[in-house]
Amino acid sequence: MPLDLFTVGDPIADTKAPTDVPIGERWSERKFRGRLVNPANRRKMTVIVVGTGLAGGSAAATLGEAGYKVKSFWYQDSPRRAHSVAAQGGINAAKNYRNDGDSVHRLFYDTVKGGDFRSRENNVHRLAEVSVNIIDQCVAQGVPFAREYGGLLDNRSFGGTQVSRTFYARGQTGQQLLYGAYQALERQMAAGNVEQHSRTEMLDLIVVDGRARGIVARDLVTGEISTHYADAVVLATGGYGNVFYLSTNAKGSNATAIWRAHKRGAYFANPCYTQIHPTCIPVHGEYQSKLTLMSESLRNDGRVWVPKERGDTRDPRDIPEDERDYYLERIYPSFGNLVPRDIASRQAKNVCDEGRGVGPNGLGVYLDFAEAIERLGRPAVEAKYGNLFDMYAQITGEDPYRTPMRIYPAVHYTMGGLWVDYDLQSTIPGMFVIGEANFSDHGANRLGASALMQGLADGYFVLPATITEYLADGPFEKIGDSHPAAVEAVQGVQAQIQKLLNINGTRSVASFHRELGKLMWDLCGMERSEESLRKALDRIPEIRQEFWTNVKVVGDWHSFNQNLEQAGRVADFIELAELMCVDALHRNESCGGHFRAESQTPEGEALRDDENFAYVAAWEWTPEGAPPVLHREDLEYEYVHLAQRSYK
Amino acid sequence: MRLTLRIWRQKDPSVKGTMVTYKLDDISPDMSFLEMLDVLNERLIMDGDDPVAFDHDCREGICGMCGVMINGKAHGGEHTTTCQLHMRSFKDGDTIDVEPWRASPFPVIKDLAVDRRAFDRIIQAGGYISVPTGTAPEAHSTPVPKKDSDAAFDAATCIGCGACVAACPNASSMLFTAAKVTHLGLLPQGQPERYDRVVNMVTQQDLEGFGGCTNIGECSASCPKGISMETISRLNHDLLGALRAGVKPKS
Numbered sequence: 001m002p003l004d005l006f007t008v009g010d011p012i013a014d015t016k017a018p019t020d021v022p023i024g025e026r027w028s029e030r031k032f033r034g035r036l037v038n039p040a041n042r043r044k045m046t047v048i049v050v051g052t053g054l055a056g057g058s059a060a061a062t063l064g065e066a067g068y069k070v071k072s073f074w075y076q077d078s079p080r081r082a083h084s085v086a087a088q089g090g091i092n093a094a095k096n097y098r099n100d101g102d103s104v105h106r107l108f109y110d111t112v113k114g115g116d117f118r119s120r121e122n123n124v125h126r127l128a129e130v131s132v133n134i135i136d137q138c139v140a141q142g143v144p145f146a147r148e149y150g151g152l153l154d155n156r157s158f159g160g161t162q163v164s165r166t167f168y169a170r171g172q173t174g175q176q177l178l179y180g181a182y183q184a185l186e187r188q189m190a191a192g193n194v195e196q197h198s199r200t201e202m203l204d205l206i207v208v209d210g211r212a213r214g215i216v217a218r219d220l221v222t223g224e225i226s227t228h229y230a231d232a233v234v235l236a237t238g239g240y241g242n243v244f245y246l247s248t249n250a251k252g253s254n255a256t257a258i259w260r261a262h263k264r265g266a267y268f269a270n271p272c273y274t275q276i277h278p279t280c281i282p283v284h285g286e287y288q289s290k291l292t293l294m295s296e297s298l299r300n301d302g303r304v305w306v307p308k309e310r311g312d313t314r315d316p317r318d319i320p321e322d323e324r325d326y327y328l329e330r331i332y333p334s335f336g337n338l339v340p341r342d343i344a345s346r347q348a349k350n351v352c353d354e355g356r357g358v359g360p361n362g363l364g365v366y367l368d369f370a371e372a373i374e375r376l377g378r379p380a381v382e383a384k385y386g387n388l389f390d391m392y393a394q395i396t397g398e399d400p401y402r403t404p405m406r407i408y409p410a411v412h413y414t415m416g417g418l419w420v421d422y423d424l425q426s427t428i429p430g431m432f433v434i435g436e437a438n439f440s441d442h443g444a445n446r447l448g449a450s451a452l453m454q455g456l457a458d459g460y461f462v463l464p465a466t467i468t469e470y471l472a473d474g475p476f477e478k479i480g481d482s483h484p485a486a487v488e489a490v491q492g493v494q495a496q497i498q499k500l501l502n503i504n505g506t507r508s509v510a511s512f513h514r515e516l517g518k519l520m521w522d523l524c525g526m527e528r529s530e531e532s533l534r535k536a537l538d539r540i541p542e543i544r545q546e547f548w549t550n551v552k553v554v555g556d557w558h559s560f561n562q563n564l565e566q567a568g569r570v571a572d573f574i575e576l577a578e579l580m581c582v583d584a585l586h587r588n589e590s591c592g593g594h595f596r597a598e599s600q601t602p603e604g605e606a607l608r609d610d611e612n613f614a615y616v617a618a619w620e621w622t623p624e625g626a627p628p629v630l631h632r633e634d635l636e637y638e639y640v641h642l643a644q645r646s647y648k
Numbered sequence: 649m650r651l652t653l654r655i656w657r658q659k660d661p662s663v664k665g666t667m668v669t670y671k672l673d674d675i676s677p678d679m680s681f682l683e684m685l686d687v688l689n690e691r692l693i694m695d696g697d698d699p700v701a702f703d704h705d706c707r708e709g710i711c712g713m714c715g716v717m718i719n720g721k722a723h724g725g726e727h728t729t730t731c732q733l734h735m736r737s738f739k740d741g742d743t744i745d746v747e748p749w750r751a752s753p754f755p756v757i758k759d760l761a762v763d764r765r766a767f768d769r770i771i772q773a774g775g776y777i778s779v780p781t782g783t784a785p786e787a788h789s790t791p792v793p794k795k796d797s798d799a800a801f802d803a804a805t806c807i808g809c810g811a812c813v814a815a816c817p818n819a820s821s822m823l824f825t826a827a828k829v830t831h832l833g834l835l836p837q838g839q840p841e842r843y844d845r846v847v848n849m850v851t852q853q854d855l856e857g858f859g860g861c862t863n864i865g866e867c868s869a870s871c872p873k874g875i876s877m878e879t880i881s882r883l884n885h886d887l888l889g890a891l892r893a894g895v896k897p898k899s
């Protein structure tokens with residue numbers, strides 16, 4: 001192990017899950033043992049919730065309803081725009097409405113296995129238990145899930161499972177779930193229980209005597225920098241996939257909140273675990289600003305293939321059946337097109353590396369609906385996937401009803417995030433992290449339709465139940481702007497902004513972001529090796545150095561300045577990228593979405609090294625110049641047997 | 649492609665704005681409209697000028713954050729969002745006018761970005777079903793006819809972009825409000841609050857200063873999500889029912 005890049009600190013452990021009772025009872029037991037806060041005291045306590053996606057929106061609404069004073073922050077104009085809105089495919093729940101052998105235990109098992117045995121059993125089991133309540137809650141809120149003619153809810157299948165447990169609302173499931181949470185949140189705002197801070201970006205965490213007590217934020221319209229205090233702070237700011245510049249995230253998706261909290265002492269867990277989604281619209285030009293996902297649900301009916309011969313440039317419709325390679329069906333006969341994402345992505349890369357990729361730059365594979373259209377008829381296909389087909393046509397100018405879609409993997413989701421215990425509390429007491437921003441439930445690979453489940457589980461059910469144990473010691477001593485911790489945080493934020501504006505160099509923020517993204521995709525993307533990561537680690541500090549001496553940011557900070565917003569975010573991405581590479585380099589095994597070229601089976605599948613790496617890597621930040629400190633949390637498997645994943 | 653852009657520039661709400669002309673060559677027809685604006689902005693930044701402020705986030709037609717008037721049409725008039733509009737819809741040599749939504753309840757923040765929080769306040773007035781977390785009955789206890797659930801979904805796809813308001817000569821927010829009233833009103837879960845909801849939401853949109861609906865239909869014609877005028881009929885029907893039943897807006 002390259003010890004020059006990090007040092008090893010004390011191991012870390014989750015001490016909150018009651019492991020003295022069987023796994024199926026741990027969540028109820030935790031809720032029973034945790035202290036409560038009586039309604040009169042709740043009114044005396046303030047909770048800051050940063051983020052209004054599925055996780056933050058549902059948490060803020062639920063806490064507001066419970067009687068806490070909630071302050072809600074988000075960077076867009078309306079809470080309804082959080083990037084959860086873009087989730088297409090669906091949300092899992094162990095309802096077993098299909099009577100196909102599903103159960104809480106099976107969802108638990110599938111998720112641990114799908115995560116390639118790098119997640120915590122206790123958390124995943126709880127997620128599976130709570131999943132059923134989510135569907136009930138959402139239906140009651142009026143989420144218009146797809147239904148069958150009898151009026152009952154419909155389900156579809158997603159990758160990595162052999163049951164049908166995914167609930168969906170055409171190709172807009174995230175939108176509909178988010179509007180459910182958004183409406184609940186707006187109701188609490190109207191009731192005066194939740195204070196609203198739209199277009200407000202969190203730029204630092206205020207820590208007093210070791211506890212998270214507030215945030216420093218910037219009003220993106222007026223530029224005003226303000227402080228906000230609370231008894232607890234909840235971060236629900238989403239994932240950091242935009243490190244790669246091109247991803248399926250929103251343009252504004254950022255790591256700023258979690259990264260700055262990391263610099264205040266919150267450990268960052270498994271930063272190298274990123275998910276590359278197999279079905280996205282391929283890159284088409286230099287100026288491209290983002291990538292668009294085509295939902296995994298399409299793999300229910302679409303068949304993935306490339307020509308058998310390399311360099312075959314015929315129109316796909318002219319390529320006869322026996323000259324096509326339906327490679328997923330060939331290699332994985334029992335899961336076929338529905339293998340988990342990491343596997344589907346890597347195989348797409350493999351066939352393209354062999355020179356059998358399709359499209360202008362050879363970086364694409366076909367996703368073909370001809371057979372489905374013939375079997376089900378066009379109207380049925382339209383009803384299931386209409387909006388996705390339209391989106392594809394709009395972006396590419398091609399008609400997927402007539403010619404196969406071209407798809408290629410793209411960065412989509414980050415399994416890594418701030419370390420949290422079973423209560424979802426970070427290593428900074430009083431700071432909780434929920435949704436994609438934490439690392440908790442998906443191990444080294446997330447199964448489709450499980451992020452929506454996790455976000456809503458965290459926000460509606462888990463956090464509101466666990467935060468009471470912490471708040472039972474509150475309310476905490478009042479602090480104000482004159483407190484040294486607040487003064488220091490505000491000055492730090494102001495100084496950084498001023499520095500960015502003063503550089504006045506010769507390169508745009510976007511050019512740095514593009515360079516960083518390309519480097520990360522090439523060297524820390526679908527496949528990583530010691531060599532590639534070392535190269536990245538040589539280059540990233542140079543990019544950082546150049547950024548801080550040669551970036552050009554225009555305007556001032558007392559006004560609406562999108563260039564400045566972007567600059568702050570890119571500065572954080574550069575630092576986070578470095579930690580991702582250190583993590584990827586230290587984890588000398590392949591697991592899930594983390595594929596190290598040095599560690600594969602003879603068939604080219606990810607080869608784990610359980611003896612040495614069955615742990616969560618929780619990184620502690622150290623000031624520039626000192627390498628980060630690794631704290632290991634050992635993973636123990638009591639209920640699921642550690643095994644080589646097989647989807648053959 | 650070579651293009652001439654005429655873009656509304658307004659530093660902040662306190663000053664008057666004007667149209668400013670920019671020339672671009674080297675635009676690819678495969679670019680999205682916003683990528684074309686990115687190219688312009690990168691050039692402005694390198695020249696030390698203030699880039700054009702515009703709202704956007706998902707860039708895939710679902711968050712509702714983007715939205716500008718393009719040649720006088722909301723989102724460019726192609727039944728899609730501004731971010732999903734591609735330059736192949738324009739011709740080499742075109743002159744393109746780009747302006748913000750124009751409606752007094754949506755004040756300009758800067759250049760092309762406007763403040764649409766009035767929409768959130770309309771939702772706050774009643775665009776929800778009151779169901780505290782953890783109190784919901786088993787999801788299958790109430791079957792919903794597929795036809796109703798599909799129609800509710802269609803209305804629920806409104807992304808709150810505001811194009812309907814911008815397109816309407818009266819700056820009415822009726823289509824937006826009607827979409828929510830229809831979504832929730834078609835579901836059994838939405839029945840208990842149905843009349844209160846419509847009365848309170850309509851009252852709020854009046855308070856925000858949106859204009860009245862005179863059934864012109866420009867809203868639906870500009871809506872990227874195809875929200876239909878039928879939703880407005882449903883709203884009116886519910887409103888009438890509510891008034892007959894003597895439902896009063898909450899203060």
Ligand SMILES: Cc1cc2nc3c(=O)[nH]c(=O)nc-3n(C[C@H](O)[C@H](O)[C@H](O)COP(=O)(O)OP(=O)(O)OC[C@H]3O[C@@H](n4cnc5c(N)ncnc54)[C@H](O)[C@@H]3O)c2cc1C
Pocket residue numbers: 050051052053054055056057073074075076079081082083084085086087088089090091173174200201202203236237238239248249250253254256257293295412413434435436437448449450451452453455
């Ligand atoms: C295109 C796409 C499709 C997907 N499809 C599926 C699917 O079908 N099924 C599934 O299970 N999962 C899916 N996912 C994953 C899933 O949607 C996300 O993981 C999940 O929605 C994240 O929710 P969240 O609440 O954690 O964060 P988000 O929804 O990203 O919300 C983040 C919130 O934080 C705020 N914020 C961020 N930074 C700051 C800051 N510095 N200051 C203040 N506020 C801030 C934002 O304003 C926003 O409100 C998909 C993801 C993408 C990108």
Ligand code: SF4
Pocket residue numbers: 805806807808809810811812813823824827867870871872873874875
């Ligand atoms: S009704 Fe249509 S145009 Fe109006 S806000 Fe909704 S999606 Fe936009």
Ligand code: FES
Pocket residue numbers: 703704705706707708709710711712713714715729730731732
């Ligand atoms: S940017 Fe999200 S709809 Fe256009």
